[in-house]
Amino acid sequence: MADKVKYSIEFIMHSSPAFLYQYLSTPDGLSEWFADNVNSRSDVYTFLWDGSEEQAKRLSYKTNERIKYKWLTDEEEGTFFEFKIVVDDLTSDVSLIVTDFADDDEVDEGKMFWENQISELKQTIGA
Template sequence: MSKKVQYELEYPVRCSPGILYEFLSTPAGLQEWFADKVDFRDNVFSFSWSGNVEEAEVLDQVAAEYIRLRWVTAPKEEFFEFRIRVSDVTTETILIVKDFAEKKEIADQSQLWDYQVKDLFHRIGN
């Protein structure tokens, strides 16, 4: 089995960090763009897609800055993260997605994130 590597994607967003964070860290916000149904209990999100359920535990978070999650079936060192940065130069809000994939799958996984984030932008009116 190939070892997964971390990769990072950046998306400029026309939205305040506080509003964006709500879409990244709450069941209602995540259900708008990330999964068909989202529940949260005991620091674990349950994401449902077409009846399939995957769980991710919250590893760390700072309001309006980032949330880091790990699929409960993933190795301890792997996670996915939504980070919000505001450019010092342009004051533009930037969403940074960090995830892990095998090298040969990074392009496909990036495309999947592009699709998901496009849906997020549609929901926030971007």
């Protein structure tokens, strides 16, 4: 089995880091744009979409800066998906960098998935 490929995409967000972070780290925030419903019990988040369910474990976080999750069904070592909020020192522009992993032939699909999801997020928060 081939190793998954790591990729990152950057999105400019018109939002404060603290406001944006709520939508990346809380069940309520995530269910506004990422899944139909999200529940969490300690560090395990359950994402519900149209009858299907996926669980992810929160691996690490730094409030208002980054949060990293790993799908529990993904057995490959070292894979995760991460939301990182970066503020440009000069312009104060806020960027959201999404890092994820996909099979070599699915990276484009993965990027399209995140572009659609982040577009949904931007609409939700008015960014």
